[in-house]
Amino acid sequence: MYELITKDGRAKRGRLTTVHGVIETPVFMNVGTVAAIKGAVSTVDLHEIGTQVELSNTYHLHVRTGDKLIKRLGGLHKFMNWDRPILTDSGGFQVFSLSSLRKIKEEGVTFRSHIDGRKIFMGPEESMQIQSNLGSTIAMAFDECPNSKASRDYVRPSVERTTRWLKRCKVEMDRLNSLPDTVNPKQMLFGINQGAIYDDIRIQHAQEIAEMDLDGYAVGGLAVGETAEEMYHVLDVTVPHLPDNKPTYLMGVGTPANIIEGVYRGIDFFDCVYPSRNGRHGHVYTHHGKKNLFNAKYELDTRPIEEGCQCEACRNYSRAYVRHLLKAKEMLGMRLCVMHNLYFYNHMMEEIREAIEAHHYEEFRKQFLADLETPDD
Numbered sequence: 001m002y003e004l005i006t007k008d009g010r011a012k013r014g015r016l017t018t019v020h021g022v023i024e025t026p027v028f029m030n031v032g033t034v035a036a037i038k039g040a041v042s043t044v045d046l047h048e049i050g051t052q053v054e055l056s057n058t059y060h061l062h063v064r065t066g067d068k069l070i071k072r073l074g075g076l077h078k079f080m081n082w083d084r085p086i087l088t089d090s091g092g093f094q095v096f097s098l099s100s101l102r103k104i105k106e107e108g109v110t111f112r113s114h115i116d117g118r119k120i121f122m123g124p125e126e127s128m129q130i131q132s133n134l135g136s137t138i139a140m141a142f143d144e145c146p147n148s149k150a151s152r153d154y155v156r157p158s159v160e161r162t163t164r165w166l167k168r169c170k171v172e173m174d175r176l177n178s179l180p181d182t183v184n185p186k187q188m189l190f191g192i193n194q195g196a197i198y199d200d201i202r203i204q205h206a207q208e209i210a211e212m213d214l215d216g217y218a219v220g221g222l223a224v225g226e227t228a229e230e231m232y233h234v235l236d237v238t239v240p241h242l243p244d245n246k247p248t249y250l251m252g253v254g255t256p257a258n259i260i261e262g263v264y265r266g267i268d269f270f271d272c273v274y275p276s277r278n279g280r281h282g283h284v285y286t287h288h289g290k291k292n293l294f295n296a297k298y299e300l301d302t303r304p305i306e307e308g309c310q311c312e313a314c315r316n317y318s319r320a321y322v323r324h325l326l327k328a329k330e331m332l333g334m335r336l337c338v339m340h341n342l343y344f345y346n347h348m349m350e351e352i353r354e355a356i357e358a359h360h361y362e363e364f365r366k367q368f369l370a371d372l373e374t375p376d377d
Ligand SMILES: [Zn+2]
Pocket: 305, 306, 309, 310, 311, 312, 313, 314, 315, 340, 343
C-alpha cells in the first residue's frame, strides 16, 4: 500500500508498505543484476550503506542460474540472504537489447540466450512466472522498450501491444499469487508507460494504464539515447497523467542531476548501474561532481573521497590509498569505490526526502545542481 505523505510542487514524499518492509520514497534501488551488486558488495554491506530496495534482473537470472532452481531454494530473498524489498525487472529490456535473432509476435518474443545461444520464448505469462518463481516484492510488467529514435509508425502499434501484454500480465500475476506454493503471494505489479518521445502516445498510454489499478507505474524507454531535456519533457507531460496515490518509477535513471530533476517532476523510484559501474572504474560521486581517483593529483591526498561522508571507505581510508589500490588492481579498491558511490546515492535520497518534507525542494534542487557543477579540488 502506498501512502502519499506530502507534496512540494510536483515532488512526492511517499511510503510504500510491502511484505518485505517499508520503502520511503523517493528511493534509489541498488542494482544487483545477477543477485549481487557488482564490485564484491554483499547484502551485509547493503544494510551498512542504507539500501532500501535491491533490484535484480529477470532475464539474467532466468538464463543463469535459472528461476526454477531459485524457487526450489526458497526464492531470491532466501537465496541471496536479503530480507528487505526486491524489485525484479520483466526481462523485456534485456531481451530487446542483449539477445540476438529476436522475433516479436503477439504472443511474445523468441530470442537466443547471450550465454549459450539456446532459443528461449518469453511473453507476458512467462515473465510473470519467472518473477513469481524469484518471489520478488515488486514485479515489472513485460513490455517492449522501443528505441527513443523509433518512428511514430513503429511506436504506436508497439505501445498498443504493450497495453495488451500488461492486461495479460495482470491476469497471470493474479493467478500465480493465488497458487498454494507461490513464493510471495503478495507480489506487486508495476505497469510501464512507453511511447518514445511522442507526447500524445505517452499521454494516451499513461491514461489507459492508470485505469488498470496497478500497484505502481513506471516510465520506461528513457535514458536510451535521447537528450536529458527530451527526457525531462516526457516526464513533464506524462507524470501528471499517472495516479498521484500510486508510486512512480523512472527506469534506468540516472546521474545525480537526473534524479534531482526526476523527483522534481513527481518520480518516487529510480535505479541505475552508474554508481556501481563508475565505482569499479575508480570514478566516485561527491556533492561537487564526479572525481577520477586515477588522477595523479590524488597521489598524496590524505583526505577521504568526500569529507563528512559516513561510508566505510570515507570513515577509514584516504584518496591516496584507494588510488593506490585501484592502480594495483586490488579488488578492495573497486569495492570501496562502489560502496562509497552507493552510499552517496542512498544518502542523496535521504537529503531529497528531508527537503520535500521541509517544503523547500525548489531551493534544495537549485543548490544541489549548482554544487555538482562546482569542483572543490
Ligand atoms: Zn564515502
